[in-house]
Amino acid sequence: MAAEAPRTAGPDAPHVPVLLRPLLAAVAPVSGTWLDGTFGAGGYARGLLEAGAERVIGVDRDPSVFAMAAQWAGDFGSRLRLVEGTFSDMDRLAGEMLDGVVLDLGVSSMQLDQAERGFSFMKDGPLDMRMSGAGTSAADLVNEAEEAELADIIYHYGEDRAARRIAKAIVRAREAAPITTTRALVAVVESCLPRPKPGQSHPATRTFQAIRIAVNDEFGQLIEGLEAAERALKPGGRLAVVTFHSLEDRVVKRFLLARSGGEAQGSRYAPERVDAAPAFKLLTRRAVAPDDAELAENPRARSAKLRVAQRTDAPAGRPDRSSLGLPQPAQGPAPRRKGH
Template sequence: MMAGHGEDDLAVGGPARHIPVLLAEVLEALRPEIGQVMIDGTFGAGGYTKAILASGASVVAIDRDPDAIRDGRVLAAASEGRLTLVQAPFSSLDEHAEQVDGVVLDIGISSMQVDQAERGFSFRADGPLDMRMAQAGLSAADVVNRFKAADLTRIFGLLGEEKHAGRIARMIERRRAERPFERTTDLAKAVADLVGFPPREKIHPATRVFQALRIYVNDELGELARALVAAERALKPRGRLVVVTFHSLEDRIVKRFIADRSTDPAGSRHLPQRQAVVSTFDKLGGVVSASEAEISANPRARSAKLRAAVRTEAPPRAVDPALFGLPKLPDIRSSTEK
């Protein structure tokens, strides 16, 4: 699972070309060297991994998408043993390597996933309403056809920031009683027919609904939060954490984690009851965005934000779930219609 793309760019238009976003900035923050071991937690098409290997470092590359692991075998074969591929969620990265020199995470969806209509991530080409990065578990069709309208409203509103969330959820509830939603273009058309195309809106009316479904189906925010904690455990002292996000919800999670870990939490509004402890990270600069030149060459970079931190010698700390400010979403076990 490798991002590199804003949701609005992936919903419509021509095939997405894989271009690693903020590559130079990632390498500057990560500083890979000969003999070091890095974790690429979101391998995707291997853009970051290739650059890290070129520096002489070794890489443990993780992706929960079996297609990404399959396609990465050619690169692994040419790496002279310096690339290890692992099919797993990146939240488990500390289970596959320890005392590493760097962790890089590129959050979101990959161009390869979008280009495959049969994966159901985009409505620019008709495909099954799927969206599962791991190709297993609850699908987007399951959510759309089985979840209560109130829960769909929360998903669309919180994860897609869709202002018509309630109207769209009620429309889905009415329509699926006649026939279920099974195809991407069917859902996209139903949403567009309901809310129309506002004259000042640059994206397709169904874009935010698709974004919300994808984030929910893959538990992307929860995965990110767990991955940050796993990185704290996996990194050696002076090891570097570099994260690229493409959405405000993701960036907020990373920002809060680094702020909490790089300052004394005593008196923190997130953890007011805790005693003073040593910081586990030192913040590395401020937020980094793509240059105008990169955005011109790759418009999908315009929403990208990079944040980085350096691991201290302090032991990993326990995590209060309130730290990340994750939105309260419907429980899969209790939200389906009977």
């Protein structure tokens, strides 16, 4: 699991976007209309336009990213169309069949850096974490969810074995006063976990990741986004996905394997599946990781993984979601541990 880390860079910023070079190499030659479903600072969209895409549709659920892009988007005129929305809706937002789709999952450096967005356990701010700025905030969730639900979220989305202990501490703390700031949540988590040893991540890393994933329904978005890409891509179109933690990569890997006919789709308990022609062909058999040069330039890219596939001409279908390794806090209680 990665520590909290900025991931992206605008064209004028000192950081290069994560895995952009291998991504462009894996999808080359780039032409036609592409959709960047996680526009952020626009590093991927710009890279695609410069690599030969005739047009790029840049989608982001965070409306604040578009103001930043205004500084350079004009250079590309009508070749770049910016759309506020979620990538789960990409086929509708695009309104046309696509030659390529890129997704660079997770939170951006701009979002982490703005204390007032509440994503960072290292900066004090309101406990918000909503990428879109709308809907249920982290404070709503932390102050209103049942203890068992909080434990499940922290266990399944944060993979924190101390999930039950942390959930119990949250409930105890909020009975005294609502938890409304990132600092207050950090203090609660720290109060019930041992001090980290040198080299270990901050104790709040996993809880913050888990709450952010729940607030933004990141796994619902991911599976619906992959399915939407399957519907939106033309035969021969490319899908490239960059993930930042193992839970996301597992889902992308299993989706692409299942949809490329590489592995049994159904679970033991699922009804017999009807064999259908593969909707994708894998272009990367194994996930691509940053090379030494990228890691030297940006050590925080170390957890990033890229997977790329090419759409076939088979009709779009839907995978058996139960076989994709989607973490499901609602279905599996966090295990009870001795003494917690």
